[in-house]
Structures are given as C-alpha cells and as structure tokens.
Amino acid sequence: MTTSQLYASAAANIQTSKARLSQLSDQSSSGLAVSKPSDDPAAAQQILGVLSQQSANSQYSTNIDDGLTWLSTADSTMTSAENLVRQAKDLVIQAGNSGTSSAASRNAIAAQLEGIRDDLLNAANTQVNGRSIFAGTSDAATAFDPTTFAYNGPTTSTTTTAPGGTTTTTVSSVGSVQRRIGAGSTDSVTVSADGLAAFGSGSTSVFAQIQGVITALRSGTYDTDTSSTGPQATITAGIDQLGTALTNLSAQHAVVGANYARMTSAKTQNATTATALETQRSGLQDADTTKTLLDLKTQELAYQTALQVTAQVIQPTLMSFLS
Structure with missing residues (x-):
C-alpha cells in the first residue's frame, strides 16, 4: 500500500470515528437517540406516528x-x-x-x-x-x-x-x-x-x-x-x-349526570393513553443515558488513540512526497 493510500485510509478511519463521536455527543446533550430522520429512518417514521397520536390525545384532553x-x-x-x-x-x-x-x-x-x-x-x-x-x-x-x-x-x-x-x-x-x-x-x-x-x-x-x-x-x-x-x-x-x-327537570339532570360520568371515564382513559404513548415514544426516540455516556467515553478514547497511532505510524518523509 502506497503512502498516499495509507493517508487516505487513516483519514477515512479518523473521520468515521469523529462522526460517531459527534453523534454520541449529540445524543448525550439532547437525550435523544433519534433527533433527525437520518439517525434511523425506520424509527423516525414510527416516532412521527406516535407524535401525531400524542398531539391528537392532547387535544382530546383539552x-x-x-x-x-x-x-x-x-x-x-x-x-x-x-x-x-x-x-x-x-x-x-x-x-x-x-x-x-x-x-x-x-x-x-x-x-x-x-x-x-x-x-x-x-x-x-x-x-x-x-x-x-x-x-x-x-x-x-x-x-x-x-x-x-x-x-x-x-x-x-x-x-x-x-x-x-x-x-x-x-x-x-x-x-x-x-x-x-x-x-x-x-x-x-x-x-x-x-x-x-x-x-x-x-x-x-x-x-x-x-x-x-x-x-x-x-x-x-x-x-x-x-x-x-x-x-x-x-x-x-x-x-x-x-x-x-320538577319531573322534567330531574329527567334532564339525569342525562347530564350520565354524560358527566362518561366524560370522567374518558378523562381516566385519556391519561392512560397519554402514558402509554409517551412510553412508546421514549422507547423509540430517547437515548439510554447510562449507555450513551459509556459509549461516548469509549469513543473519545478510541478517537484520541486513532489520532496518536496514525501520527506515529505515518511519518512524512521526502520519499512520501515522491511516491
């Protein structure tokens, strides 16, 4: 492998390591494993679906x-x-x-x-x-x-x-x-x-x-x-x-009472649905904080190591420029 090829390979490896480091850094700061579609297209589509359901459920709550x-x-x-x-x-x-x-x-x-x-x-x-x-x-x-x-x-x-x-x-x-x-x-x-x-x-x-x-x-x-x-x-x-x-008034009062009971039940169900949707969204979108921090530290070490090893192995000489 020529020196120029070694440089190209080393640069590619460093860029890959740097990109992964940047991704983990973003996840650590935002708390999100998927913050844009390119992070995970399949998961992003599911997240959009859940967010739409959450928006509708929030309106029902109102x-x-x-x-x-x-x-x-x-x-x-x-x-x-x-x-x-x-x-x-x-x-x-x-x-x-x-x-x-x-x-x-x-x-x-x-x-x-x-x-x-x-x-x-x-x-x-x-x-x-x-x-x-x-x-x-x-x-x-x-x-x-x-x-x-x-x-x-x-x-x-x-x-x-x-x-x-x-x-x-x-x-x-x-x-x-x-x-x-x-x-x-x-x-x-x-x-x-x-x-x-x-x-x-x-x-x-x-x-x-x-x-x-x-x-x-x-x-x-x-x-x-x-x-x-x-x-x-x-x-x-x-x-x-x-x-x-009085009979007519009491009959209509009973109708109001039945509707109130139904609305109260709906409020309980709405809260249950909201919790379930948030759990679903979190599972798809949120990052595992502990795992992300560990991966970030590991990747930082790997990136620094890659830089040091590359600097030591590839020492530029006159022949490097002539090859």
Missing part, C-alpha cells in the same frame, strides 16, 4: 376538561334549580291549603315566589365562557327571554295527526354542544343541557307557571271567584304543573 367544566356547571345549576322548584311547589301547596288566608299572607307567598322565579330564571341562563349551557348551539345572550320566558335555543317542530283528525305540534330542541373525546365515530359527548326539555318555553315554562300562581295570589277576586278558571283553581293546578316541571 376537550374533556372543557366538557367537564360545562357538565359540572350544568349539574350544580340543575341541582339548585330542582331545589328552587321544590320550594315553589311547597309554597303553592301552602297557599292552596290556606283557605282562610288573608290577602297579606298571600302577598307574602307571592313575593317569595317572585324571588324563586327570578333565581330560577338566572339559573336557566347560566353561562360558561360566555356561552349558555342551556341554549345548545345558539349564540343568544340568554337561553330564556327574561320577559316572555321564551326559549332562545334552536328548535324543530313536528306535527302529527291523530285518527280523529286532531293535530298536535311538538317543539323540541336541536343542536346540542358536543366535545370529541376520541378518534372513534361515536367518541363525542353532549356537554350542553336541554333547556327546553328542562324548563319549557313561554307560557308553558316553569317560570310562567310560577308567574301564573303569583298573579292568582294577588288577584282581587281570589275570595269570590271559585270557578274552574278562577285564582283558587289556578293555584290548585299550579301544584300539579310544578310537580311535572
């Missing part, structure tokens, strides 16, 4: 936290609303049982019912981050109009005709707020509450029912009008109406 905020707010609000409707019903029963009550006592009950009506309306218009939790996908300022008690969320009407020719129109809410919690086609959870089903709308709403009792209690014909449409009859009917209203 969705879940936001959904839990909506549902926990709806849950506590509906608990308060149920208590308010119970109080209203108890007061109406009290008013109905007081056949000899005075106008003053009736006015006192009416005043209490006014407060309950207003508190109930405020509860029904509860918001999360500027969005009403009872108005579905509507961006209306309130779920219920404070004057007419009309529901402001999106609705749809269905008309049916009975065999006798009687037609009935049913109005129901549409457009619930959803949060995606996973990649599956069914991995979405409703986080809004059905305000229309829970509270009713307009003249058939629980607010209007309470208002009807208030008006009856303050009627100037309370003691004299005992007809089927008079103030006393209104109060009697109000007891049943509020009982039905």
Whole structure:
C-alpha cells in the first residue's frame, strides 16, 4: 500500500470515528437517540406516528376538561334549580291549603315566589365562557327571554295527526354542544343541557307557571271567584304543573349526570393513553443515558488513540512526497 493510500485510509478511519463521536455527543446533550430522520429512518417514521397520536390525545384532553367544566356547571345549576322548584311547589301547596288566608299572607307567598322565579330564571341562563349551557348551539345572550320566558335555543317542530283528525305540534330542541373525546365515530359527548326539555318555553315554562300562581295570589277576586278558571283553581293546578316541571327537570339532570360520568371515564382513559404513548415514544426516540455516556467515553478514547497511532505510524518523509 502506497503512502498516499495509507493517508487516505487513516483519514477515512479518523473521520468515521469523529462522526460517531459527534453523534454520541449529540445524543448525550439532547437525550435523544433519534433527533433527525437520518439517525434511523425506520424509527423516525414510527416516532412521527406516535407524535401525531400524542398531539391528537392532547387535544382530546383539552376537550374533556372543557366538557367537564360545562357538565359540572350544568349539574350544580340543575341541582339548585330542582331545589328552587321544590320550594315553589311547597309554597303553592301552602297557599292552596290556606283557605282562610288573608290577602297579606298571600302577598307574602307571592313575593317569595317572585324571588324563586327570578333565581330560577338566572339559573336557566347560566353561562360558561360566555356561552349558555342551556341554549345548545345558539349564540343568544340568554337561553330564556327574561320577559316572555321564551326559549332562545334552536328548535324543530313536528306535527302529527291523530285518527280523529286532531293535530298536535311538538317543539323540541336541536343542536346540542358536543366535545370529541376520541378518534372513534361515536367518541363525542353532549356537554350542553336541554333547556327546553328542562324548563319549557313561554307560557308553558316553569317560570310562567310560577308567574301564573303569583298573579292568582294577588288577584282581587281570589275570595269570590271559585270557578274552574278562577285564582283558587289556578293555584290548585299550579301544584300539579310544578310537580311535572320538577319531573322534567330531574329527567334532564339525569342525562347530564350520565354524560358527566362518561366524560370522567374518558378523562381516566385519556391519561392512560397519554402514558402509554409517551412510553412508546421514549422507547423509540430517547437515548439510554447510562449507555450513551459509556459509549461516548469509549469513543473519545478510541478517537484520541486513532489520532496518536496514525501520527506515529505515518511519518512524512521526502520519499512520501515522491511516491
């Protein structure tokens, strides 16, 4: 082998050793065994796949936290609303049982019912981050109009005709707020509450029912009008109406509770998935710190040795330049 060939071979060996030393140094400082595709193309492709899954799982985690905020707010609000409707019903029963009550006592009950009506309306218009939790996908300022008690969320009407020719129109809410919690086609959870089903709308709403009792209690014909449409009859009917209203509210509360339980379960699963994905990524991408440091020291020694041996073996002479 000529001297020039020896030089070329030695230089190649030194460059290879230097490149390996540089790679180990980068791994030691970054903590990554694969920091760019050229380090390990096959592993890099797998890492990109895992990182994509981690990004999606992180977004699901954000969705879940936001959904839990909506549902926990709806849950506590509906608990308060149920208590308010119970109080209203108890007061109406009290008013109905007081056949000899005075106008003053009736006015006192009416005043209490006014407060309950207003508190109930405020509860029904509860918001999360500027969005009403009872108005579905509507961006209306309130779920219920404070004057007419009309529901402001999106609705749809269905008309049916009975065999006798009687037609009935049913109005129901549409457009619930959803949060995606996973990649599956069914991995979405409703986080809004059905305000229309829970509270009713307009003249058939629980607010209007309470208002009807208030008006009856303050009627100037309370003691004299005992007809089927008079103030006393209104109060009697109000007891049943509020009982039905409480049943409707409790049914929707149960729906919220079921969605909350599902969202809580999803949060646990999301955390488990996050741990599994990070373990997978680490196994593919992270360097073994102890092994990397040992290999680095070994390679540093090998590189220095290669430099010293090459310098000693290849001593340039006049003949080296002539060969």
